[in-house]
Amino acid sequence: MKLTYDQAVTLHRIGQLKRAESAYRELLEDPNVAVRSAYGLGVVLLQLGNAVDALPYLEATSEENPSDVDLINALGAAYQQVGDYQAAKRSFEKSINLCPSHPGALINLGVVLYQMGQFELSIVALEKVIHASPKNGTAYYNYSRSLLALGMLKESESAASKALELQPDVEEVNINLGVTQMSLGLNNKAEDSYKSVLYHNPVSAEAHHNLAQIYLQTGKFEEGWKAFKWRWKTQGFDGAAVFQKIQPWDSIGVLPGRLLVWTEQGVGDQILFASMMPDLLDSVDNVIIACSERLVTLFSRSFPRAEVVSQSDLLLDGAALKAITHQVAVGDLGQFFRHNINCFDQQYSYLIAASEKVKTLRSVYKVRCDNKLLVGISWFSGNPRFGKSKSIDLLQLASQLSLPNVQLVSLQYGSTEVEIEKVKAAGIDIFCDPDINALNNLDVFATQVKAMDLVITVSNTTAHFAGAMGVPCWTLLSMGLGKFWYWFLEREDSPWYPSVRLFRQIEPGDWSQVLAEMSEAFSKWPPSSEKIDN
Structure with missing residues (x-):
């Protein structure tokens, strides 16, 4: 029996979304309620997580009802779900123009601005909600996240605590408080x-994964690696589904016929976890490593006992996939080879740059730079979530390193022309090699890093390259969101990379203490007894 429009709305209101969807679809044929039914159908589809199908209905009805605040807000939410943040922002702003105090539109605008990295504007929108509705827990939750992204840790914790007070049973609110506490070092x-x-909720993947980072950061490796496996169920960890269908290798006592080790996450993480590859190759004979295509040449030279291929090539090679009997993600090797901090005692440099190319490049640089000491610098992290807090102003860094016997060499990836010209205008020379593109050719980049006498960098890919190749490296670590677990706590050295020295922020966003300590160390470098011959 065909339901009436009012019955469809009732089903919608009581949460019977699938039945409401069917009712709205039937009512689209009734010209008397077609527009309203299309609106209801669009909202139901949005609530069911099907924003792609919801959009046409919401777009069409918004043209018929351009002044309907809730409709325009729902349209913005659909754009947001499909990742069209600009269109979502325009819709939310239109809703707010129609009704300046609309809490839903203001919160949605704050969230989409956060997703776009416009944290200051996100805070402005959310503060309007909090001012008008001081008991709106959702507003406080999102306000806390934007404050955290700006490094305002104490303010973020205060907002997170208020959100928890108002919404004690909401899982993401509890997790958000934990994130702010962890950023403050309140582990x-x-x-x-x-x-x-x-x-x-014993199966909360995000809670397990965040606990793993605390355990690993504090040296509780057994608990940490176990909880670390939950990362595959969290947002942002896209494992290679084809690889994961292969029998997992989960016991060092099992010798697989052919073992696939596949890398994960960004280049820096792939390099970090590759430090356990020598341990693996001492235990297993028949290994194939599938990594980022940009790392194939470097990994092939560094791990000659394994076959190294790009993940994209392997996924297209049915015969090679069929020959694999077991698989393990590179980040899961820790459960076998890093049980405790003593397992790092035998850690050594493991990535090998092309030695003749290093020698040639170093000679060229020495001639060009009047035989000065070569200090490579990198000051920016492109991490979309944490990059801002991990990065440092180039002029602020370079001004501490300008010495007569030192030639600064840019190891920074990405577009840096404007920043470098600003530094050169201040009388500081930074050499940029136009023949090296760190984003396009990582093997050539490894050659350049290996040619340095010293590398000074924030926590980014450059630090991992230097550490993995045994190049002396000073790494400047931020406090807060950019403080990754693998740098551990308080210590000045890195168990992963013996050649790395760590300089840590004391206050989030304040590099003054780090720069003062680094500058003092640099004034004494290199020690007179140390011969620089990389």
Whole structure:
């Protein structure tokens, strides 16, 4: 029996979304309620997570009802779900123009601005909601996230605590408080927050994954690696589904016929976890490594006992895939080879640059730079979530390193012309090699890094390259969101990379103490007893 429009709305309101969807679809044929039914259908599809199908209905009805605030807001939410943040922003702003105090549109605008990296504007939108509705927990939750992204850690924790007070049973609110606490270094409190989530929801992947980072950062490796496996169920960790269908290798006592080790996450993570490859190759004979295409040449030279291919090529090679009996993600090798901090005692440089090319490039640089000491610098992280907090102003960094016997060499990837011209205008010379593009050819980039006498960098891919090749490297670490677990806590050295020295922020966003310590160390470098011959 065909339902009436009012019955369809009732089904919608009581949460019977699938039945409401069917009812709205039937009512599209009734010209008296077709427009309203299209609106209702678009909203139901949006609530069911099908924004792609919802968009045509919401777009069509918004043309018929251009002043309907809730409709325009729903249209913005659909654009947001499909990743069209600019269109979503325009819709939310239109809703707010129609109704300046509309809490849903203001919160949605704050969220999409956060997703676009416009954190200051996100805060402005969310503060309007908080001012008008001081008991709106959703507004406080999103306000806390934007404050955290700007490195305002204490303010973020305060907002997160308020959100939890207003919405104590909402999982993401509890997790967000744990994230802010962890960023402040309050690991015990953060651990309690995550465990509180797991008490109510034992399969919360995000809580498990965040706990893993605390465990690993504090040296609780057994618990850490176990919880680290939950990363595959969290947003942003896209594992190679084809590889994961192969029998997992989960016991060092099992010798596979042919073992696939596939890398994961960004280039820096792939390099970090590759430090365990020598341990693996000492234990297993028949290994194939599938990595980023840009790392194939470097990994092939560094791990000659394994076959190294790009993941894209392997996925297209049915015969090669069929010959594989077991697989393991490179990040899961820690469960076998890094049980405790003592397992790092035998750590050594493991990536090998092309030695003759290093020698040639170093000679060219020495001639060009009047035989000065070569200090490579990198100051920017392109990480979309944490890059801003990890990066440092180039002029601020370079002004501490300008010495007569030192030639600064840019190791920074990406577009840097404007920043470097600003530094050169201040009388500081930075050499940029036009023949090297760190983004396009990582093997050539490895050659350049290896040619340096010293590398000074923020926590980015450059630090991993230098550490993996045993190049002396000073890494400047931020506090807060950019403080990754693998740098551990407080220590000045890196168990992963013996050649790396760490300089840590004391206050989030404040590099003054780091630069002062680095400048003092640099004034004494190199020690008179040390012969620079990389």
